[in-house]
Amino acid sequence: MRTVLVTGGLGYIGSHTVVELQQKDYEVVIVDNLSNSNEKVLDSIWKITGVKPHFLKADLSLADQCAKVFELFTEIEGVINFAAFKAVGESCDKPVEYYRNNLNIILNLLEQMIARGIEYFVQSSSCTVYGEPETLPVREDSPIQRATSPYGNTKQMAEDILRFASDTGKVKAMALRYFNPIGAHESALIGELPNGVPNNLMPYITQTAAGIRERLTVFGNDYPTPDGTCIRDFIHVVDLAKAHVVAMDRFFEHGNKAAFEYFNIGTGRGYSVLEVIRSFEKTTGVKLNYVFGPKRHGDIIRIWADTALASEELKWKAEKSLDQMTSSAWKWQLHLKG
Ligand code: UD1
Numbered sequence: 482m483r484t485v486l487v488t489g490g491l492g493y494i495g496s497h498t499v500v501e502l503q504q505k506d507y508e509v510v511i512v513d514n515l516s517n518s519n520e521k522v523l524d525s526i527w528k529i530t531g532v533k534p535h536f537l538k539a540d541l542s543l544a545d546q547c548a549k550v551f552e553l554f555t556e557i558e559g560v561i562n563f564a565a566f567k568a569v570g571e572s573c574d575k576p577v578e579y580y581r582n583n584l585n586i587i588l589n590l591l592e593q594m595i596a597r598g599i600e601y602f603v604q605s606s607s608c609t610v611y612g613e614p615e616t617l618p619v620r621e622d623s624p625i626q627r628a629t630s631p632y633g634n635t636k637q638m639a640e641d642i643l644r645f646a647s648d649t650g651k652v653k654a655m656a657l658r659y660f661n662p663i664g665a666h667e668s669a670l671i672g673e674l675p676n677g678v679p680n681n682l683m684p685y686i687t688q689t690a691a692g693i694r695e696r697l698t699v700f701g702n703d704y705p706t707p708d709g710t711c712i713r714d715f716i717h718v719v720d721l722a723k724a725h726v727v728a729m730d731r732f733f734e735h736g737n738k739a740a741f742e743y744f745n746i747g748t749g750r751g752y753s754v755l756e757v758i759r760s761f762e763k764t765t766g767v768k769l770n771y772v773f774g775p776k777r778h779g780d781i782i783r784i785w786a787d788t789a790l791a792s793e794e795l796k797w798k799a800e801k802s803l804d805q806m807t808s809s810a811w812k813w814q815l816h817l818k819g
Pocket of ligand 1: 569680697713754
């Protein structure tokens, strides 16, 4: 069995990835500082897979705590890094904290890996690196635009750090550029659990439908798109999670073609905010209370992925439909209500 360290493994994407890894017979060590997650997720993972992953609470942005992880778990052969602060708006108010946390985690992990001869690193990156794209769909060689937030900049800088670290020949890295993950595991035992008022669309929709929020504000309805609302490449979180297993397999099977690789992880199809709302209403039978409001500062008008490279190289493709995304998100919200 191969052992993989999953940082931020109790978070939204991390927990779904741990489930997929364990179901493909990887042994998983989760490290999480619980800043935006809950230790109960461990039991949910256990229930779904029948295996309880190893878990250590630690802050990887601190070099000594990071070193301790590798001292305790000497069998680690690869790392998947989800540990990061991720609120775009907050990052503009707290740039120093965002750079310190998100980049120190990567530097500390790399330092330990290089010292111990651990080669494989998968980084959660984001389509935010492309900014507002000039041509669609965006390809991996589309230009990287100047970041509009410290959060986005940490994603770009993380890729640069990994590119140069890979140039030494001591590590091999892969950045997966996620589009917009939504939805939840079919068991409804794990899902997105935002702290406080959600920033992102899908949890705002489900919390509004559940009566936790009074109404959803759709940010802008006069964008130059068919229905006037923004367009995103929404991807089911389980499809996204599976891409990480494929990425790790590629390393272990020596399938990677360069020391640093990067892939778009999306469906290749864009849906508007209104289309997501309609899908939610259709699949759940719940009428959503929403109003149109002003545009949100910094929003990209439209973006969706060219998925050819992931499909050719990783032999990975997203399989789940928008309806499966919205209905599973609702199932999870209902599970939370108990
Ligand atoms: C945002 C970040 C992105 C980050 C991702 C992860 C920006 C510009 N981008 O993506 O970098 O990787 O979150 O969390 O912040 N919307 C509403 N009402 C709401 C919430 C959202 O209309 O209450 C709309 C937004 O205007 C947008 C779409 O829904 O058009 C998707 O928004 P969201 O879920 O926040 O994702 P992104 O902004 O695409």
